[in-house]
Amino acid sequence: MSLSDVFDSIEVQPWSEVVELHEALLQEQLDYVVARSDFYKAKFAGLRTSVSSLADLANLPFTSKDEIRESLLARPPLGLHVAADLGDVVQIQSSSGTTGMPTFVAATAQDIDTWNSMGARVFYANGFRPKDWVMHAYAMGRGFVGGLVNIEHLQHLGVCVIPLGAESGTERLLGAIDHLKPVAMCATPSMVSHLGSMAPEVLGKPARELSIRKISVGGEPGGGIPAIRQQMEELWGADVRDMMGGADFGSTYWAECDEKDGMHVCSQGALHVELIDPDTLESLPIAEGVSGELVYTTLRRQATPLIRYRMGDIVTVTAMDCSCGRTGYKIKAHGRADDMLIVRGVNVFPAAIKDVVMQFVPDTTGYLKIDLDFAGHSTYEALNMRVEISNTSKKSAKDLALLLEGAIRDKLTVKVVVNIVPEGAIERPGAQKEKLLERVSKA
Template identity: 50%
Template sequence: MEYAMRYRRADAFAKTNAKSWHEIEITPLDAVRRIQEENLVAQMAYLKENSPFYQDILAKAGVDFDDIRSIEDLQKLPYTYKTDIRESLAASKPFGLHLAADPKDVVQMQASSGTTGSPSYVALTESDVEMWNEMTARCFFANGVRPGDMVLHGFSLAKGFVGGIPVMQALQYMGAVDVPIGADGGADRLLRACADTRPRCVIGAPNFVLHLGEKAEEILGVKASELGVERIIVGGEPGGGIPAIRNRIEELWGAKCTEMLGGTDLGVAYWAECDAQDGMHMVSMDHIITELLDPETGNIIPFEEGAKGEMIYTAITRQASPVIRFRSGDFIEVLGTSCACGRTGPKIRCVGRTDDMLIVRGANVFPSAIHSIVNDMMPDTNGIMRVVADFDGHTTQGALKVIVERGIAYDPANDAALKSQLETRLRDALVFKADITIVAANTFEKPGAAKIALTLREFPDLP
């Protein structure tokens, strides 16, 4: 029997020295827009025929699918929220009322990490799987992975997480070889596999990759920088764009570190940082339309340098589980609109998630921003912190409690000075009052297969 899909794209190795994996990444934006709007019209026609979920939503909004012809026309439509998807999934398990393909055409299931609630189960047709592979390959290529590379898999391979099997599929698709250990295998097995296979690239969550680098000499008797790794690709949580974390990763591994960003509802990854290491480019503009929402005004704003807002996504080539105007919860800052690499997608940095944001005496505070400042104060700190949001909701009029690990060699007798320095830095940089508690290095559990939760809802019992 002959199958349409293959493990590896037939022309993968021909792309080794290309400027980008796909020409859309370096296409002028006016031409990109024409492609996007052609795909948008086709997607609307598909949903008109196949999606009772969106048929109902558009009918209630008083909008016809045929009215959506341009990117601006999308503003006629309501947003799709994560709660809408959860309710849809609960009403019709496992793939929800928003399934827009014949169940017989579903060939794969994936699941979100479930960090903001119950996991979302996502259906994929054969076409969807190939599209996910293509988008993710573009990201890895921009990040520095090349056909023929050996890639140590440091994301979790369990729980149906998109950092698992779909990442492996995308690497195979682009001609790379995945070393399928996974964060679930633990630091010892990962590092021994790294020593055995000598991969050119390592992929994983930034804090876990940093942890692996710190453990290498203890486990292997050699520094991580002696293992021959040239590229570290990180994603799945904030950190890759934090200079102190990135610099520490690069120092430990002797390798260049770049980051990627995605989300289960749209794909594995569709934003990726190039060698310039100056923000992540949107590399899949032919598959996804991205809008930038100013949460304070509720207006859609242009992707201009310095703009900040929440990412809104519309899938325009999706069959099984399409979403329209999906509010991602990712709060980003636009770092630039041009790059020496030639990619035309805007460059962004993910500041944090809107559902993680706390309001402290009227100031918007992202735990990842606090984490960045704590990292900047290494080695006086250990770079590890937790926010304690022991109040109802996301708003407090009091000082925000933050627990910070002191550096391994830092003298506890100087904790009062470190507390004062941290509180001053946080007040000056983020405009809120913090109440810092200094604790010993290695108080908190080291990174592993699960994402790190920077926010606690109760003050922990401390030694």
């Protein structure tokens, strides 16, 4: 394979050489965090000397998102875990999650370069090339890392980005595609499917007659699911490839290549990846057929390094090599260990919706059900939900529903349809964990 077929030569480097590089970078990163991060100085007290190689990483405890949130609250603005001088921070992003306070992710100029290198590898593997015109249709609002940061990745690759974003709406996005004729698009699978299905109504012609021939999808499950991929490819007459990442490490670092049978690791020299059993937390070998939870350790991070960070992604290793020539192994993602929903391209957690409803007690009892009348966890329709009205409320059911719909829309940027039900209509959880989601048949 020639180097012109990948963005970065490290993608075709023998894996043994990548491991050797990671061995050296890990020691430098651990020395850095113990010296400069109060969070890790305390967390790894007495443990640093127990890690002399990648194989010893299991001697260190995991880092969780809850710990990072607590760190942010303990020492605003960037937490106890920050390791760079605040004056060296050039960008602050926010995770797309909506449970509780957002997780703020800081970056120095060097961190941005590291992120962009990973992201450019991803989009190149997905088929994008320098000078391509690319419609960016991911959500841009609320500091979502998939918005601005993906644009920076694309610019690093050398494409022409059209950053309209999901918030522009169906008509404007389709109109711009029709007028500007970009060859590529990046968006969530649900957005791609929605735009494709709406093209005949908005433009008077099917999406396959438009200019888009390359589509990179991420941010939610779907791109790697054959039936969903087939639907998108038939709608657009385009090649659709999956990618994956997360806000905590700079947006995206897994990508499908021409083979489209799993996502290559694209974070060589930036992240070390482990696989663990999510139940026992024991380390697992990265080998074909092995399934587990991904755990990440930064190797070059200055502002907010993370060591053995659990993202919650459950994956299966599908191959250790590939005919494309990339030496990074491939995975298939099964989803996150949480219950996040994606509504019109916006991430929302049931607990965040519950939080809004609780603000209307005593007019509501606080009990609710979110009715999932769609497959998976993603929809482009409004989210249907039932909320109990309290027997003591003086408001009408109609007025309360409108108040709730407006509050959820304003706080979470999600459209919902609230059906008010009488007090006692929703089963109480008792000693069991409250289940906010309920699968129902579409009316």
